[in-house]
Amino acid sequence: MLTVAHITKTFGTVQALQDVSFDVHDGEIMGLIGQNGAGKSTTFHSILNFLTFDGQITWNGQPLSADDYNQIGYLPEERSLMPKLTITQQIVYLARLKNQSAKVIKPKIADWMTRFAVKGQPTDKINKLSKGNQQKVQLICTLIHEPQLIILDEPFSGLDPVNADLLKQAIVAAKNRGAAIIFSSHDMTNVEEICDTLVMLRNGQVVLHGTVDDVRNQFGRTRLFLTTDWSAEQLAALAGVKDVTAIGPNHYRLQLTDAEAGPAIFDAVTQGHYIQEFSQQPPTLDEIFRTEVEGVTHE
Known part of the structure; x- marks a missing residue:
């Protein structure tokens, strides 16, 4: 279980996060929503230890260790692949940064490409793929090592409805094997369809938190x-x-x-x-x- 407890972060005079707290349980999908600049990416970067903050973030009751970070799958909002590498080289390179061996990862690549309907071969270079297929390769890089904590920053951005459904299936499959998942999205339909809980940030503060049904019912059946x-x-x-x-x-x-x-x-x-x-x-x-x-x- 991921626990974010009373996180506060400032950048100069800007208060990016103010006393943000929530839990994400194993086998649970949480949607993190809010307008641009609400603090979603800052929350993700705090969890990933990309920046310093006040407060505490723990995994299963303990501060995240180097081994724990190897069990995190992270998809940043700004996509970044190495265009001259082949699909296999790109996936293996990022997997090895997570302490995964090429021997374990390579046999999985063809199956994951099929799951995401990637048009191309494992030996194709990234720069020969369409933008949509490049995005799907980055999703594979995020999920192929079967992380226990998955953080997805706007994962549906740029995906057509068919490919968005493929991603939803992969997210639900990861939930079913016990992963804790948190993702941000501006599309409330995606949040409503697959999330168990949600947190809404406004100006760095939590303004809504609970199950999807509980949050909706707070506003009355009007x-x-x-x-x-x-x-x-x-x-x-x-x-x-x-x-x-x-x-x-x-x-x-x-x-x-x-x-x-x-x-x-x-x-x-x-x-x-x-x-x-x-x-x-x-x-x-x-x-x-x-x-x-x-x-x-x-x-």
């Missing part, structure tokens, strides 16, 4: 989707309805002022009869992200 032959004007006139959006024929999204208004709206619209849809939900992570970035408070 979104209501329903199918009805009522008009938008009729729906808007109901008590507790703040806003009505038509999203299809007879299909509406209602924003409620109070989640407790749901049962009365249900009774009014259905009048004891069947309707195809009535679904009361909390806001999406994307909506919550936008709210928190703007600094809007919630109950």
Whole structure:
């Protein structure tokens, strides 16, 4: 388990992190979210001991050792491969920096290239690959030694939906073998789909922390989707309805002022009869992200 406890970091007069704390358990995926400059990369760099900080970071209750760092897989936001090396040479080079032998790593390369649908051969040079395939090779470099702690800084950036799904499968597979995983993303759909927990930073401070469901439910079930032959004007006139959006024929999204208004709206619209849809939900992570970035408070 990774424990980040009361981390604070300043760069001159800029407070990059302020009293940041969280745990990432074995077999757990945590999403670290926040707008640009919120402190996500600084948090990663603190874990990796790239910079000094105030506070404490431990792995299984102890300060991270050199051996522990060999068990970390890190994908930086700024991708960096050596263009004149072959795929095999690049993967083996980075693996050896993690104290992995070429004898162990080389037999795994073809399988990992298949997993990520890399177009090319292990003997192809990096500079002959497309940008997308270069990115997938860097992902292989991060994961091939089966690290126990995986840190991914914007791993989905630049990936099309098909390749993003391949990465999600690899992340979930690493979780299932017991790895602790933390990744940052601006795409809340990715966070919502595969994360167990999330931490949101704003101006270097933790403003949200918990399971994805718990975080969403903090904001109340104030979104209501329903199918009805009522008009938008009729729906808007109901008590507790703040806003009505038509999203299809007879299909509406209602924003409620109070989640407790749901049962009365249900009774009014259905009048004891069947309707195809009535679904009361909390806001999406994307909506919550936008709210928190703007600094809007919630109950």
